Amino acid sequence: MSRLTDLIAQVKTKDPALGFDLEAEFRVLSERRVFGLNFERHRPEAVELPQRPIRKGDKVRILPPRGSTKRGDQRLWRVLRTETAESARVAHLALLDGDETRTVLVDDLVVVAEFRDHIYPGLRSTGRAERGGDKPYHTVINAENYHALQTLLYTNRGKVDCIYLDPPYNTGARDWTYNNDYVDGDDLYRHSKWLAFMERRLLLAKELLNPAESVLIVTIDEKEYLRLGLLLEQIFPEARMQMITTVINPKGTSRPDLFSRVEEYVYFVLLGTAKVPSVRDSTNAGKPVRWRYLRREDLDSVRGSRPRQFYPVFVSPTEGRVVNVGRPLTREEPLDAVRAPEGTVAVFPVREDGLQMEWGLTGPALMKALSAGYVRATPGHPHQPFIISYLTAPNIKKVESGELVVVGVRPDGSKVVVAPEGKMSRPITVWRETSHSAGDYGTKLLNSLLGGRTFPFPKSLYAVEDALRFFVKDKPEAVILDFFAGSGTTAHAVMRLNHQDGGRRQCISITNNEVSADEQTALRKQGLRPGDPDWEARGICDFITKPRIEAAVTGKTPMGDPIKGDYKFTDEFPMAEGFEENVEFFTLTYETLWRVARNRDFTAIAPLLWLRAGAQGCRIDTVPERGWAVADRYGVLMDLDQARPFLNTVADVAGVRIVFVVTDDDRRFQTVCAALPEHVEPVRLYESYLANFEINPGRE
Secondary structure, X not given: OHHHHHHHHHHHHHOHHHHHHHHHHHHHHHOOOOOOOOOOOOOOOEEEEOOOOOOOOOEEEXXXXXXXXXXXXXXXXXXXEEEEEOOEEEEEEEEXXXXXXXXXXXXXXXXXXXXXXXXXXXXXXXEEEEOOOOOOEEEEEEOOHHHHHHHHHHHHOOOEOEEEEOOOOOOOEEXXXXXXXXXXXXXXXXXXXXXXHHHHHHHHHHHHEOOOEEEEEEEEOOOOHHHHHHHHHHHOOOOEEEEEEEEOOOOOEOOOOOOOEOEEEEEEEEEEOOOOOOEEEHHHOOOEOOXXXXXXXXXXXXXXXXXXXXXXXXXXXXXXEEEEEOOOOOOOOOHHHOOOOOOOEEEOOEOOOOOEEOEOOOHHHHHHHHHOXXXXXXXXXXXXXXXXXXXXXXXXXXXXXXXXXXXEEOOOOOEEEEOOOOEEEOOOOEEOOHHHOHHHHHHHHHHHHHOOOOOOOOOOHHHHHHHHHHXXXXXXXXXXXXXXXXXXXXXXXXXHHHHHHOOOOEEEEEEOOOOOHHHHHHHHHOOOOOOOHHHHOOOHHHHHHHHHHHHHHHOEOOOOOEOOOEOOOOOOOEHHHOOOOEEEEEEEEEOOHHHHHOOOOHHHHHHHHHHHOOOOOOOOOOOOOOOEEEOOOEEEEOOHHHHHHHHHHHHHOOOOOEEEEEOOOHHHHHHHHHHOOOOOEEEEEOHHHHHHHHHOOOOO
């Protein structure tokens, strides 16, 4: 290693650029694990921003001519200046990695943001659906999810209770892009590209999850489940992780020359105190609770292994009840040495094959349970004429707490104990629920909502609902995030959960407005490009996600017709009733540093402040004329000379939990902080905003 560093140092003296490049590659190789998941992390991703205006200093690509289906020039250029020439706006460009310059029509350029670049995001509202009164708003963000996750680090860091993800499965079918190009099965680096793609986003997701108690849920199929499992273990070494199998297509999906596939997999990554709860089987409601057999069955419990637990139990044959117990027998004492009290028979723990075992309780413990009515005898076999059963101590405690109920007493004096609402049990790792069929309750349900619009492989609504219920059932104000939102199933499932218990959970959904590979070709032949209204209208967010969530809330299809059909399972009612929920739709914008720092982009930043305050109640959307404003959950102070009336109003509005103070003067900021109520969090603008987005880029 030292010899290599010496050689690199020599190269740097002769060719600094080459030396620094070699040093960077050497650093990557030296950090590789001896054991674990190693993969090429590739160059940082880049995203094209077709709706972003062209500005001086921007990084851009030159688009192919309209009507062309060929991939455009992937080189990056810097905009030196723009001007209007002959009634057309043109840009003067310089190649980023070379000496070439060009002059190009602005309409033939697209802004590019690389993931190592600083971004200063804002949000632009594109609509609302409001039926939930004072409930928090669900939010849908149309954006590249890596940049949206960076944005959420400012608004929701450490506050997310559950993340549910249905990422690209990397099947080789051109279902996801890397650096503006669809990845297909012929790409030799498709696995490492997928891992790099996922790792960058999961690292940000980890910072959003509540470290004290939260869960990450990720679905996957056989193409990448092994690599995903290793990646999750490396990113979340402190977590507990389990993978379950779920049947989503009982009829099977054909695989050429292979078995038909009926299932996929779900990883659960549990952080902090998060745990999988027991579930109640309502089909057993009112049925008697199963008692445990007193005789032990494991071969480690043969006679003599526990001297106090081999003794006679005296049973009345005529009444079929346990009367008493005798003293423990030594290993050498024969069974016929025991004399049973008159009217009883002596019962020992003996198997059908004659092997002598031991009882599961000592004699005194059995008599204590007997006196409470929790021991009974039923006919047995020649070696053991009566089977002795008892109610376990945990179940006895449940009777005392009211979870289990005594509904009667048998003739032998034993109590009848039932689970009035069904039996609690541990969930199993193989799910075979009819409700999880993706075809019936994903594709067909989406068709009902959207009136024929299609989306590839939507999840069953009820499968997502069931997965979330384990972890947010007892959190009525949980925050759930899905940054591969696709058709919007996760937000829909959260609304279902709220409908069942009156919860105020909120879902943040992130999806881009990408058009499928096949549709792109057809649209390009028509002379369309990303950013054109007719192109954007066919994107995932505008064509599927947004209309689906609006339909779920309003109960009407995009055409205005009542949705046909009923919701099923757990909570059955007509889909046309909709949900009493609020949702707002946003598009991520890219602002400039100087405009934000000089308070000229407050309108773009305003939704971020509202999100950080909980996305509830009214929003302060514009710079207030009097220099301050207080909403339901937060306040903004811009003119510190108006601090006194601002502070008085904050104290009077009970729901305020956070205030944003715009100032470069730390002394005056601290003065405002000292005067705030203890429960109100102060945040300094725009220092906190700018610092967040200067720290978070360049995580490679």
